[in-house]
Amino acid sequence: MELIEAVVTADGVGTVSAGGEAVQVAGPGDLATARAAVLGAANDAVRESGKAHRLEITDQGQRHVFAVHPDGSRVPLADDASADTPSPTPAETPTVAPAEQPKVLEEVPTDAALLGSAVTPVPEAEPTITIPPRPTLPPKPGDDAAVLPAPTRRSLRQTSFLKADAEVPPAATGVRGLLGLVGIKVAPSAAELALLEDIRVVARHHPGTRTVLVANRKGGSNKTPTEVCLSAVFGSYGGGGVVAWDNNENQGTLGWRTEAGLSEASVLDLLRDEERLLLPSAGHGAIAGYVHHQTDDMYDVLRSDENDEGDHEISAGEVHRVHAILERYYRLILIDSGNTLRAANFRAAAEHADQLVVPTTTMEDRAEAAKLTLQTLESRDEHSAELAANAVVIISQWKPEDKAEAQRMAEQFAPLVRAVQIVPYDPALKAGRIRYKALRPATRRAWLAAAAAVGRGL
Known part of the structure; x- marks a missing residue:
């Protein structure tokens, strides 16, 4: 024993x-x-x-x-x-x-x-006796009635010598994972099974490019941190192929919160070289000179024009052209919408969206703006109404003590959209460059759950 x-x-x-x-x-x-x-x-x-x-x-x-x-x-x-x-x-x-x-x-x-039953043991069931069938005797010579039918030959396509993978791997985290280190294999807990399922969803590669629109008509509603963290989750678990695009009409802030590449390239440089980037002979690496790669979190950033003296505003036609270039090089595109739902660039981005994400903080005016964003899209056209109905709302706690307020907002948003996710307060999201892997474990787990909710809509 x-x-x-x-x-x-x-x-x-x-x-x-x-x-x-x-x-x-x-x-x-x-x-x-x-x-x-x-x-x-x-x-x-x-x-x-x-x-x-x-x-x-x-x-x-x-x-x-x-x-x-x-x-x-x-x-x-x-x-x-x-x-x-x-x-x-x-x-x-x-x-x-x-x-x-x-x-x-x-x-x-x-x-x-x-x-359990510490003193009185549970009785074992009585053993079941199985009587094997009597063997079939071979036919006697000349006895036609005793001739056995020839065995049916199985198809080679129905036979495999490969062993199927275990449906559920043994536990790898918590106390159950520690027991596995000493040779006691234990099934994963419910929390670990949920974690594995979320990872499976965000790591999935779809046939064709998918586009996610991150939108809230109010500035300061956490659009940039939301786009950064979702891009990092999809990039890290899915092996790259993800781009975060700052689709502000002129100047956005995505470049301020992410790592700079080797150049100062922006969306205007991408548009300038559109023809070359769409050549059949252009290799996959041709896009590298126009985006800023995030070395820790395995996704790219396409910055908006950051020239303080520039006066170029992105048009609807330019949004369509940029999207055509990006879907040539990426499997997943996340678009920061800017703050004006009436703007031509916002309307054009919504046309390409497969999934809408509406971020907000626990500040009531940001939450109200999130509701109005959904309301505007719901009444705009059939595609926009479908985006609103299937939206994912992500509520980020603005202060550590905002847990109750976040829960209250989540309960109000829940009947209006497909999914709601609360992200706990994390000082690493308040200012400076955002590195997903530098966030607290609880924050990373919440963003993984949020990305999985988004992924289920793709």
Whole structure:
């Protein structure tokens, strides 16, 4: 019988080991939490393996020994490693002589989900006896009635010697992942399964280019951080092929919050060399001189014109031309809309959009502007109304204490759109260059969930 060893120390540290390598599963903290953690980890390991284990717990120097079964039952054993392990049956309930009765762990939680049947074992089902069929005798010579039909030949196309991949990989994070490091394979938790599904969605490559429009008619509504973080998630998990385009009428701020490339190129340079970039002979790397690659997060930025003395405003026709160039080189295009829904460049960008993202902060005027953006698109034309109905609203907390306000706004937006995602406050998003990998873990997880919501609409 395989052995699981657990130790609970006086300062509330709980460790579990299998195969000689210990993993800390709790503490420092209170004793009850540590005991619950080691028992829960042992139960998970035994249930996953499908066979009984010997569990030896040393609790503040006192040793307790159990036989733990996959059904969750635990039977106290004599403190003797050579003793036979009892197997619970209906006719025989294991007992221990009073002199050998192990001491019960103090303060261990008594809920049924954790302890199961700690003293009374669950009886095993009676074995099922299967009688094999009688063998078919070969036909006797001359006995035509006994001739067996020839076996049906299976198609070669229906046969494969390749093993199918496991549908669900073992846990890789949290306490379950730590158990895997010592050889105890445990299924992922619900949170880890959700994480894996979100990654699968954002890593997907679609046939043909997809376009995402990031729009809110109010400045300061977090459009630039939203476009940057979504681009970083799709670029990092999808292996690149993503461009963030600052489609302001004149000057935008996307270039201020992202890494500069080797040149000062902007959308005007791209338009100037449109013919060369669309030549059939142009290689994929031809676009590199016109965009600014983000080396950490694996996406490119197409900047708006940042010439303070310039007077060029992007027209609808130029938006169509830029989009035609970008879809030649990228699988996913994210467009910052600017702040004027009436502008020709905004209307042209909306024509190309497959998915609308409406960002806002927890400031009420930004949220009201987000609602009005949806309202305007809903009444504009059939395509814009479909974008509004299937939009994803992303609410970023403006201050750390805005959790309740963010939740209130999310509940109001939920009936109006396809999905709503809250992003927690993170000082790294407030100013300066945005690096997705430098954000807090909770913030990165929220942006991954937001990108997955967007991806499900593509």
